[in-house]
Amino acid sequence: MKQLRVITEKCTSCVQCELACAFVQTGTFQPSRSVIRVHIFDEQAVYAPYTCFQCDEAWCLTACPVNAIGIDSDTNAKVVMDDVCVGCAVCTVACPYGTMFYNPDTHKAFKCDLCGGDPACVKSCPTGALEYVDMDQPDWLASWADKVNRGFQHMQDEEGGNA
Amino acid sequence: MSATNTMHGWTGTVLRVNLTTGAITKEPLNAEWARDYVGGRGLGVKYLSEEMDPSVDPLSPENKMIFATGPLTGTNASCGSRYMVVTKGALTNAITTSNSGGFWGPEMKFAGYDMIILEGKAAQPSYLWIYDDRVELREATHLWGKTVWQTEEALRAELGVPDTIIASIGPAGENLVRFACIMNDLHRAAGRSGVGAVMGSKNLKAIALRGTGGVSLADPQAYLEGQWAMKEKLRQSPVTAEGLPMYGTEVLVNVINEHGALPTRNHQQTVFDEAENISGETLTETRLVANKACFSCTIACGRVSTLPGEASSKYSVTTNPQNWKIAGEGPEYEAAWAMGSECGVGDLDALIKANWLCNDLGMDSISFGASVAAAMELFEKGVVSQDETGIPLEFGSAEALVAMAEKTAYRQGFGDAVAEGSKRMTETLGRPEFFMGVRGQEFAAYEARAIQGMGLGYATSNRGACHLKAYTVAAEILGLPRQMDPRATEEKAEITKIFQDATSTVDATGLCQFLTFGVGLEEMLPQLSAATGVPYTLEELVHIGERIWNLERLWNERAGFTGKDDTLPKRILEEPIPSGPAKGEVNRLGEMLPEYYELRGWDKDGKISEAKKKELGLE
Numbered sequence: 001m002k003q004l005r006v007i008t009e010k011c012t013s014c015v016q017c018e019l020a021c022a023f024v025q026t027g028t029f030q031p032s033r034s035v036i037r038v039h040i041f042d043e044q045a046v047y048a049p050y051t052c053f054q055c056d057e058a059w060c061l062t063a064c065p066v067n068a069i070g071i072d073s074d075t076n077a078k079v080v081m082d083d084v085c086v087g088c089a090v091c092t093v094a095c096p097y098g099t100m101f102y103n104p105d106t107h108k109a110f111k112c113d114l115c116g117g118d119p120a121c122v123k124s125c126p127t128g129a130l131e132y133v134d135m136d137q138p139d140w141l142a143s144w145a146d147k148v149n150r151g152f153q154h155m156q157d158e159e160g161g162n163a
Numbered sequence: 164m165s166a167t168n169t170m171h172g173w174t175g176t177v178l179r180v181n182l183t184t185g186a187i188t189k190e191p192l193n194a195e196w197a198r199d200y201v202g203g204r205g206l207g208v209k210y211l212s213e214e215m216d217p218s219v220d221p222l223s224p225e226n227k228m229i230f231a232t233g234p235l236t237g238t239n240a241s242c243g244s245r246y247m248v249v250t251k252g253a254l255t256n257a258i259t260t261s262n263s264g265g266f267w268g269p270e271m272k273f274a275g276y277d278m279i280i281l282e283g284k285a286a287q288p289s290y291l292w293i294y295d296d297r298v299e300l301r302e303a304t305h306l307w308g309k310t311v312w313q314t315e316e317a318l319r320a321e322l323g324v325p326d327t328i329i330a331s332i333g334p335a336g337e338n339l340v341r342f343a344c345i346m347n348d349l350h351r352a353a354g355r356s357g358v359g360a361v362m363g364s365k366n367l368k369a370i371a372l373r374g375t376g377g378v379s380l381a382d383p384q385a386y387l388e389g390q391w392a393m394k395e396k397l398r399q400s401p402v403t404a405e406g407l408p409m410y411g412t413e414v415l416v417n418v419i420n421e422h423g424a425l426p427t428r429n430h431q432q433t434v435f436d437e438a439e440n441i442s443g444e445t446l447t448e449t450r451l452v453a454n455k456a457c458f459s460c461t462i463a464c465g466r467v468s469t470l471p472g473e474a475s476s477k478y479s480v481t482t483n484p485q486n487w488k489i490a491g492e493g494p495e496y497e498a499a500w501a502m503g504s505e506c507g508v509g510d511l512d513a514l515i516k517a518n519w520l521c522n523d524l525g526m527d528s529i530s531f532g533a534s535v536a537a538a539m540e541l542f543e544k545g546v547v548s549q550d551e552t553g554i555p556l557e558f559g560s561a562e563a564l565v566a567m568a569e570k571t572a573y574r575q576g577f578g579d580a581v582a583e584g585s586k587r588m589t590e591t592l593g594r595p596e597f598f599m600g601v602r603g604q605e606f607a608a609y610e611a612r613a614i615q616g617m618g619l620g621y622a623t624s625n626r627g628a629c630h631l632k633a634y635t636v637a638a639e640i641l642g643l644p645r646q647m648d649p650r651a652t653e654e655k656a657e658i659t660k661i662f663q664d665a666t667s668t669v670d671a672t673g674l675c676q677f678l679t680f681g682v683g684l685e686e687m688l689p690q691l692s693a694a695t696g697v698p699y700t701l702e703e704l705v706h707i708g709e710r711i712w713n714l715e716r717l718w719n720e721r722a723g724f725t726g727k728d729d730t731l732p733k734r735i736l737e738e739p740i741p742s743g744p745a746k747g748e749v750n751r752l753g754e755m756l757p758e759y760y761e762l763r764g765w766d767k768d769g770k771i772s773e774a775k776k777k778e779l780g781l782e
Contacts, residue, residue, distance in 0.1 A: 012460075013455055014461060027380075045467040
């Protein structure tokens with residue numbers, strides 16, 4: 001099964017992925033509606049795109065009181081069904097990764113649905129920091145965490161060294 | 164809602180803040196002007212021309228400041244990140260248009276505004292907080308005195324809204340350093356002509372933004388096709404696909420030095436024997452941490468640089484960009500030149516340190532470096548002694564350079580003289596011939612005696628000497644779009660006019676000028692038309708650029724400038740380059756200027772003719 005993979009080392013923080021994602025959803029360039037977010041850690045010079053990695057446990061899905069979140073059998077994406085969603089936003093609290101969102105205009109939850117198997121963010125990335133490839137595990141999370149960890153470690157070392 | 168909501172590309176709304184009265188108003192964008200001037204530099208210059216008396220003191224409440232985006236700012240067009248600060252320059256007394264990238268301009272669009280117009284002067288230190296349609300002028304007494312990086316940290320914590328984007332001034336702007344800049348996203352600068360001093364004179368410390376809206380398109384399908392085509396071209400250009408991402412703008416140090424065109428020791432030489440030490444190659448090998456892109460940029464030329472603890476702490480300055488544990492940014496090529504070869508300093512670590520200080524203290528690193536270089540020549544020639552300067556201001560002294568960054572921003576000791584810019588400083592000390600610049604603004608990093616067209620571009624630049632108004636280096640050195648002989652004066656009037664007009668248009672779209680290394684107006688046109696719904700033609704875009712250029716010139720005429728100001732320092736016109744590949748050259752401005760005036764449709768004194776005004780709709 002293909003999965004979205006993030007290679008943080010290649011990210012330059014240009015946010016083309018956010019713009020592509022927002023455009024697919026709204027037809028405008030409105031990054032606040034993007035479900036992929038580039039986290040810019042300026043102090044560590046780390047830029048990390050982050051989105052739903054379609055986890056197997058899917059707490060958003062189990063938490064939903066009206067069963068508005070289903071699984072796309074082609075992509076394994078967890079998908080919000082707008083006509084069922086009542087906008088209670090319980091899923092946004094349930095998700096431990098912070099990748100469920102709530103749209104105050106439509107009163108619906110929204111999340112990454114992998115664009116039905118052809119993710120716009122991947123196509124928009126100019127540096128190849130996003131890939132949609134066959135993987136057993138979403139292993140990019142490990143490298144993502146490692147890079148961010150190293151940044152904090154470096155920062156602490158510097159603090160210790162300067163003190 | 165109002166009819167303005169039918170606009171695409173543009174948001175259709177202008178935010179006006181009177182700092183004296185505290186009045187905050189939102190008005191519809193003038194659609195006719197938007198069509199004729201597009202946005203950014205164009206619209207900003209138009210509004211300033213219509214609203215303000217150009218003869219006022221730039222640091223008086225009567226000066227206005229306009230922060231202007233373009234219709235492509237905030238879109239996914241490659242490098243659609245730019246905003247322009249348009250005001251009367253504190254350094255130059257001329258109209259200035261200072262451009263910056265990062266994320267601030269797009270955020271202004273997402274908050275719902277094409278432009279912010281600031282008037283008057285706040286009674287106390289203040290900042291502006293804009294969260295979509297909520298706009299508040301707040302007290303900033305607790306922020307006054309903080310550096311740029313401290314301000315961003317404190318303000319973000321105070322506001323508590325994630326993803327808030329901030330533009331602010333540092334101590335240099337507060338202290339009215341004539342070349343203070345406005346910084347956003349920590350490292351991006353609306354750099355030149357002293358726009359930060361103008362903001363400081365208005366008691367405005369910062370503008371914090373958070374916008375959750377979007378930028379809409381008139382014809383999404385045509386727009387998407389246009390942006391893909393342009394991005395594809397950028398991927399194929401050696402400059403935008405390889406040179407800039409690999410080495411940043413610093414790639415130019417060795418290139419320009421090899422042409423004997425890297426001004427050195429206040430333009431006394433044009434070859435720097437330590438150029439390799441401060442080059443993009445060395446920076447990349449030894450001090451680069453990462454590339455950082457501005458919003459929507461597929462080039463990512465930004466240099467995130469680092470200094471090991473011992474390299475950072477060896478200078479005797481008390482300001483240490485303290486919340487920056489690993490990395491800062493820069494230097495860029497122009498800064499590396501000004502603080503490097505122009506000061507004779509070949510120590511890259513010193514340039515990184517001084518560059519960070521300029522960013523954190525909010526000073527233009529070009530004018531700062533060039534002003535220190537002029538001070539160093541005053542010191543070398545015995546015009547000022549160590550009794551006056553406090554420290555040995557010797558060419559090549561890394562310690563002096565770094566120390567002066569702090570002294571200048573805080574106007575301590577001799578820093579108070581440097582803070583006036585090199586024109587005022589050299590005049591005050593009786594040696595105006597050591598000022599290397601035009602209209603009060605210091606040159607950029609290209610020797611006008613070795614690159615003839617740049618001399619004409621500098622001399623006629625409306626905002627004072629500037630490399631960003633007609634980058635003929637592209638043709639004269641890099642061979643883009645075609646190779647021209649840098650030593651020749653033939654065709655330079657024509658290419659300068661073409662570059663000035665085209666650049667004015669690019670600056671009006673909200674796109675970044677670096678695109679022009681890979682693409683031209685014809686690639687930008689489909690996106691601009693599809694985003695706005697205005698069926699622009701290529702001829703119109705060129706015409707718009709010419710209109711903007713002439714309107715700036717008219718503004719300067721009203722401010723008291725004449726054709727007599729279209730000139731270069733005596734050293735550039737009369738003293739031959741002493742050594743190197745361009746040995747023996749002077750700038751032959753006199754061969755180019757009359758032809759340039761004629762091509763422009765101006766009279767022999769450089770005054771815009773009535774016929775030209777009529778043609779451009781500037782009557």
